[in-house]
Amino acid sequence: MKMDLDSLTPKQIVEQLDKYIVGQNKAKKAVAIALRNRTRRQRLSEEMRDEVAPKNIIMIGPTGVGKTEIARRLSRLCKAPFVKVEATKYTEVGYVGRDVESMIRDLVSGAVSMVKTELQEQVREEAQRRAEETLLDLLLPGVGKAPAAARGAIPQVQPGPEQPAPVSSTREKFREKLRSGELEDKTVEVNVTSSQFPAIEIFSGTGLEEMDVNIGNLGNIFGGRKKRKKTTVARARDILLAEEMDKLIDMERVTEQAVNRVEQMGIVFIDEMDKIASRQNVSGVDVSREGVQRDILPIVEGSKVHTRYGIVDTSHILFIAAGAFHMSKPSDLIPELQGRFPLRVELQALTSEDFVKILTQPRNALIKQYEELLRTEGVELVFDDQAIRRIAEIANEVNSRTENIGARRLHTIMESLLEEVSFNATDIEGQTVNITEKYVDDRLKDIVEDQDLSRFIL
């Protein structure tokens, strides 16, 4: 459920994040405050508003402890346009790769679909009504159109003995059948606008962003073209509904709102920031890394980016960067960029206590997921507390003996643990499987004890 950002206090934002992310309170607090500051900024006088820069954040912490997860949840939580990018996918202007401005274009595209969906909801009812009329027209070709008859355009014919029932009553009968779902599989022929065909995708591959404007034009050329298509009533209804909704919303208003929302509320999450930070080596790669930082800088500082939806001012977009910063430190970033990320928060390595919570508490906790998945096959999984504790300990042990991949270890361990049950689920339908500490040990002990094996499997 998305919420209105305006009404969320920092405390409430943290509470929402708590439903999915265990611990990492400092990071949660920092993002909550940064978000709230922007709401506060909205309430300032225009003059003052321009002076307040967003407090960009760098999240520092080992792999698999929740950095990306916090950002992902944050985006779902609020209506702010959000985009997540990896710093490593950019290369300096002039090299092969995506140019950094594409992150802003992606943000705007996302915002456009977000605003469009919202407005579509507002016109859905009207669009449904219109789509139904069109469907009836298609189902009753030749039988005069009700609206026209109603308007009196066609002279009303008195129904004689050999004449068919009046148009309106046939139409109403069909309407009833349509609504009761009797006609779903019937075939009709609809006009489909070619923009609904995937062919257009050919033009929108990555690396072509600079051609944005041209792509827009191509869209218009194709947009008007119609193609007839035979399909079922069910599918036709979807097509017609989409078309009617498109007709009912004003795209200019959509883009205007979307650009505004990006400028005021947009969030860019730059992952893998540490990978472009190192200054130690002076190989060619690093020259390019510093180049990427120099390219990112103006966007973070505030500049105007051209997109196909108009010019976007990035001055008040919130940037959240993240990275493990094992090999490099935030101080290895070029100073100008460091200054633009004034907030540093460290995320903690996870303990086996945390793992127990991660396995059980979040809304989407792994154990809940497995229970639900197997329930679909009629198999009840029951984990006892000692078993969960044991799984957490094993995750911790394997992390400390091989690579520490944080909570991701839980995924691999759970997969190995439940492999047998998963595989045989159909044979044990209707049964309850108790996952006890012994079960965990029996399934995993050998793998954990054999270092090579655990490196390979877990």
Ligand SMILES: Nc1ncnc2c1ncn2[C@@H]1O[C@H](COP(=O)(O)OP(=O)(O)OP(=O)(O)O)[C@@H](O)[C@H]1O
């Ligand atoms: N604190 C946590 N609470 C709940 N789940 C977590 C937590 N940390 C990690 N996870 C789970 O572990 C997985 C990996 O976490 P995430 O993607 O946030 O790692 P990360 O910190 O971004 O690591 P990386 O530096 O490798 O990108 C996610 O599926 C997430 O659900």
Ligand SMILES: [Mg+2]
């Ligand atoms: Mg990550």
